Amino acid sequence: MVLVTELVGAVRLTEVAGFDLRIVRRDDGRWCGLLGGSLDATPHESLDAARTVTEREWRRRGATVTWRSLHTPSAGELACFACGAVVAPTAESPARHPEKLCPACVLEAVDEDGRALAFANADASGGFIARYASGEPRAGHECFVRGRKCWADEARFGGIVVVPFERR
Numbered sequence: 001m002v003l004v005t006e007l008v009g010a011v012r013l014t015e016v017a018g019f020d021l022r023i024v025r026r027d028d029g030r031w032c033g034l035l036g037g038s039l040d041a042t043p044h045e046s047l048d049a050a051r052t053v054t055e056r057e058w059r060r061r062g063a064t065v066t067w068r069s070l071h072t073p074s075a076g077e078l079a080c081f082a083c084g085a086v087v088a089p090t091a092e093s094p095a096r097h098p099e100k101l102c103p104a105c106v107l108e109a110v111d112e113d114g115r116a117l118a119f120a121n122a123d124a125s126g127g128f129i130a131r132y133a134s135g136e137p138r139a140g141h142e143c144f145v146r147g148r149k150c151w152a153d154e155a156r157f158g159g160i161v162v163v164p165f166e167r168r
Helices: 047-060
Strands: 003-012 018-026 031-035 064-068 117-120 129-132 142-145 148-154 160-164
Touching (some): 031 047
Antiparallel strands (some): 003 018, 117 129
């Protein structure tokens, strides 16, 4: 599935806990919210509908939602090396991963044969696992996004980071 970021923002739950939020258009033309690499279960017919439902859900949880320019990184932010969208800052220094994928582009990762891949931490303490969309495990960290060879791995403070292969 190809996802095109249409709107980018941030969900802030507390002063220190925030998440990158996007509204993405799927290749079937419908829109979904994307938060931390997870798509909303229900796609919407319009960008406005997806934005309204996403905002309502996060405000119901007590969070603030702030929308911003898609391709204008703020201080401490980077641009995705595949699509150019803003990548929210993480606990890791931008110097550790000066080039990395945004959550929408990570969902486009495939193996050398074009089979869709998904990445996760092995458990609550970290680690790295790669699986095919079917759930079957995959050995290795190499993947391809938009034709570019990449390397997926555990991020230093948890989560997953996908970087250009030459930066592994």
